[in-house]
Amino acid sequence: MNCELFIARRYLFSSQSRSVVNLIAGLSVAAVAMPVAAMIILLSVFNGFESLVKSMYSAFDADLTIIPRQGQTFAQGDLDTAALVRIPGVGALSYTLEQSALLEHGGRQATATVRGVDDAYTRVFTLDDAVSAGEWRVRLGDLERLVVGQSMAWMLGIRSLADADVTLYAVRRGSFSSLLPLENYTRRTEPVGGVYTLDLDTERTYVLSSLRLAQELFGYPGRASALVVRLDLGADAAGVRRVVAEAVGDDFRVRTRDELRASFYRIMTYEKWGIFFIALLVLVIASFSVVGALAMLIVEKRGDIATLRALGADTGLIRAVFRTEGFLICGLGAVVGIVLGVGASLVQQHFGLIEIPAETFLTKSYPVEFRFADLLAVLAAFAVVAVLLSGITVRSMLKNNE
Numbered sequence: 040m041n042c043e044l045f046i047a048r049r050y051l052f053s054s055q056s057r058s059v060v061n062l063i064a065g066l067s068v069a070a071v072a073m074p075v076a077a078m079i080i081l082l083s084v085f086n087g088f089e090s091l092v093k094s095m096y097s098a099f100d101a102d103l104t105i106i107p108r109q110g111q112t113f114a115q116g117d118l119d120t121a122a123l124v125r126i127p128g129v130g131a132l133s134y135t136l137e138q139s140a141l142l143e144h145g146g147r148q149a150t151a152t153v154r155g156v157d158d159a160y161t162r163v164f165t166l167d168d169a170v171s172a173g174e175w176r177v178r179l180g181d182l183e184r185l186v187v188g189q190s191m192a193w194m195l196g197i198r199s200l201a202d203a204d205v206t207l208y209a210v211r212r213g214s215f216s217s218l219l220p221l222e223n224y225t226r227r228t229e230p231v232g233g234v235y236t237l238d239l240d241t242e243r244t245y246v247l248s249s250l251r252l253a254q255e256l257f258g259y260p261g262r263a264s265a266l267v268v269r270l271d272l273g274a275d276a277a278g279v280r281r282v283v284a285e286a287v288g289d290d291f292r293v294r295t296r297d298e299l300r301a302s303f304y305r306i307m308t309y310e311k312w313g314i315f316f317i318a319l320l321v322l323v324i325a326s327f328s329v330v331g332a333l334a335m336l337i338v339e340k341r342g343d344i345a346t347l348r349a350l351g352a353d354t355g356l357i358r359a360v361f362r363t364e365g366f367l368i369c370g371l372g373a374v375v376g377i378v379l380g381v382g383a384s385l386v387q388q389h390f391g392l393i394e395i396p397a398e399t400f401l402t403k404s405y406p407v408e409f410r411f412a413d414l415l416a417v418l419a420a421f422a423v424v425a426v427l428l429s430g431i432t433v434r435s436m437l438k439n440n441e
Contacts, residue, residue, distance in 0.1 A: 047361070066328065068372040072372040074326075075380060078315070079384060079414060081315075099245060102276055107292075112136065118291070130268075130274075135157075142205050142206070142208075144206070155256075162269065163268070175235070178249040178252075188234070205228070277295070329368050333365050344437075369428075391405075
């Protein structure tokens, strides 16, 4: 053990040196530990909500989405699905057709995006867990059914699936006449067979139907607006995307899930690091207690400093002793904060002890996801703060006491 570490450790832990300075040093450890723990917990909670939101979007945003480069729809025969399925990493394909429509039930109206899906849609998306009432089936033989979001069901006044016929209105393609407005719309009345629960925006936006019903409603026989792709588990989305883009040609664009909501994910990243720097500012303010503890320790140990100088210690060694003292206080606080923060995050992540007081939320407890990279970021930022504060404090105090 080197000399400065030995002396610094004696100042901090010696049982024969109990004073107000030691009490302040202990409080400084606690003052440092709490912000460190809070940073880890905040980032873990944010990670949990981020993963929850991404999982909700993954129920309607495919791993890859193929859309026409021009226009809104394309003929289903324009894509060679047999060749696409043979591409390594491609797990399943499904055609969809999306258009806006007006929904009416019991005198209530609401606009929504009707997404028509084919029979292979369930191989791309798994919605069974999201269905809160009824079942996830948009077609029973020749019978058409709708699957609506819980918020949309509330807006339309649907209280029971036993009597939940919804009328859909879509603008008829072609000429528009102001003399006979009813002739400008295609109208279909279909029963609601299921209600799903996801995020509020998705529930209010999407109504699922069969692809056949959507094509008849919007006047697009044999056409689709997108081909959604599910990738095999562990497949490289970027690599498969390049191969699929080459296969479909220049008439189509291929986008990953992250590219579809690039602005949203970018905002979430900015929010996360905004929270990080706000918490870091709190940590910096809390770390000034270490400055006070070091300053008081230097004042209290003037006699020891004089003794060390008489024994031949130079200014560099004396500064190293008190810098090490500051590092020990910060290090001990960091260790305590890491234990508290990581422990609390892992307990909540695996056991969900703290519940959300809302019956309609997607999860019963606060979502938490601990990531080791966040711990490294917190430690790196705190190490910089500790080095700067300890170094500046020791240099200025010892300069005044020379």
